[in-house]
Amino acid sequence: MNFNDLIKYLTVQIVERMNQPRTKRLHEKKHKSSxxxxxxxxxxxxxxxMIKRFQKNI
Incomplete structure (x- = not known):
């Protein structure tokens, strides 16, 4: 993968993300794992x- 392919991929991803409705983006963000x-x-x-349980017992 050369640099031009990388730039093209990133551009496509950004454009697709910008074309999504805001509610869908926020919904995806809320369900993201830590x-x-x-x-x-x-x-x-x-x-x-476990740490919380032991601290509660102390």
Whole structure:
């Protein structure tokens, strides 16, 4: 993939995004998974729950 292909791809993506209705863009944004869940699964979530449980007991 050369630089021109990359620019063309990015331009197409931006134009498609701009042509979507605002409500659809906001809906997609609300249902986006968090960074830690996306990259590491449920392990960070479960650790966070355990830490909260232990802090509550103290």
């Amino acid at each position: 960074f830690s869940t996306h990259w590491f699964g449920l392990i960070p979530f479960s650790l966070k729950m």
